[in-house]
Amino acid sequence: MGAALGVRHVQGLFLTPVTLDHGWSRETFGLALALQNLLWGIAQPFTGMIADRFGSARVVLAGLLVYELGLVTMAYASTTGVYMLGTGVLVGVALSGCAFGAVYGALSRLFPAERRSWALGVAGAIGGLGQFCMVPFVQSLMGGIGWISTLVVLAAMMVMLAPLSAWLRDCPASRAQNDTHTQSIGAALREAFSHRGFWLLNFGFFACGFQLAFIAAHMPAYLLDKGLSAKHASAALALIAFANVFGTYLCGWLGDFMRRKYVLSAIYFLRSAAMAAFFLAPLTPASVYAFSFLMGLIWLGTVPLTNGIVSQVFGVRFIATLFGFVFFGHQLGSFLGVWLGGIVYDATHAYDLLWYGAIALGIVAGLLHLPIDDTCVARAAQPLAQPA
Template identity: 40%
Template structure:
């Protein structure tokens, strides 16, 4: 299936992600003006964003359950309203309490209802199973494109206006997400789903997944992804500064991460449709192992930093279409938002630890070397974890067992 033949819902979901994640990824440039307004240090703003990310993960499984029960359209509409309200209240905050409530609590909740988990859950219901990973890859790439679509506009707003006005413009952008969501209409594809799956309740789906070894292997792999992403995003600039490189080198390396992630997300998604997803996932983590090991082994220069940004960016969020694709392939599309939401929470736990442990180890050893080599080991372990995953659909296995039982009874 050509990407141009994907249902309208896929393109609406892409539009929602560009706005939702584009706004989220621009928060970093608000640190200085907001800190100055509140006459507080950088930790004040940093903790608010850290709390936002943690709540983003905490809310995700519950939002996913709501999406599976009431439909993605209603959840995204509610999320867009909450996101916009959070931005508006942040812009008029005069107390620390209101600021934390709005930027951490409300925006964290809004993000959980307008980002990957809910949108991919909606996409899974309208795209044939054999094209799921490609569709997920294209949708994931939209999140990185949002960085380049929104951040320059945010910087321009901060140049010509104040940060309050910039956030109020972002609040208006949430109305566009609301409009996109209002046109979303899920039409189920003609995928073969067993009667057992159709009759399954949410509780049964959760029990089935949580007692399945493959589901926990997927969790562990995505934990490593979160650890990598947040450690590198948070500590790469400081690591390069320790190597006496200019701040512009770190900015360029992170820019390459974003650019190459756009292509990488789609590439790994396409590979997931053409080949066995678990092997593609293992290949991705083996690539990460080699890239990170090469970076910490070779001399750190402007060129190697840029090459590292491009290489790690190419396998940065390629895990998203593959991980969500595996969950969909094994457990079906019916409760994908819930089951992938739980996996995403594990990812966010890894993200939290990646940012925190990186700083903790640096303070203890006075060097990033131990944590860099830890990420190499984690990448290698994650690659091995995906190899034993049984990616056969649960519904298919149940059907096979149901067909065998009468035959065995006849033989007896």
């Protein structure tokens, strides 16, 4: 997961060389990344179903191999259609198999409830560490061997990491521990879709995706427009990734002894306050670094907490599937955060409306988490079917 998220985190570094070498527009490159976010979200429920049925190892293995194919396609694409196939379709689908959904689903089954948030926090911290370390690694490679060869090296790394999935021995739904009923996946989906808290999590995660995608994709350009240098912009993204290593672990740890919905509400309120202070105060390098560090501490901390609430309410039998549907809301928000950022800027030559929108969404998300019923749903216990 650290490698998968790390490679995704640095794809913006390829914008300038790819567009210059091929003569493509930045809109084309941005659309490919937006499509990646959307397809990641669309594919996540389906890869989650496979992970719940057969275990996460096969899904992670397939995800890493498809990731490799997507990176090679990006490297040797000669048309925008082929590049979007690699960046948007293949890498987007691959992320659904080797990032949050499959890995968190496996860990949710491997660890008992009282240690689950801690385990998810550790995994998220490693994912953040991958994002942080991948920035200088890819920059160094691109400076030495060029962007095409760099993509090939990253593809080879995915192939080398694929065998690690053999050790990911979670218990699939057909053999889930402590399972006292024979709930089908259809019944699990009907139960979740009729639960108000499930939809509130979806709406809250939508705000999370919108905020993060907008900041990651457009804050460098925003800083340049305000007179800061590219050095400040890259340092800001690196600082976000660095702080995220500790912040994700801290958020997961807090979920072990505090009600997760209240921690999530606090995160969304804090994000909105931080964005409002950053946007309204005079812009200086110090304010950029302070904002980046604070945002990094709460950057991906919402993911293990949200996954924890889903498993807490609905159990771990179909956790990868149910989290996949919640994660779709996150990726829909990510798609709109990237896409609308470009549209609004082209129309107004400023990002002001996007900052106001991201702040408002954070406040709404914080309020929506407060009434979530996070108690475990009651089901009639049924004996498991005996083997013939």
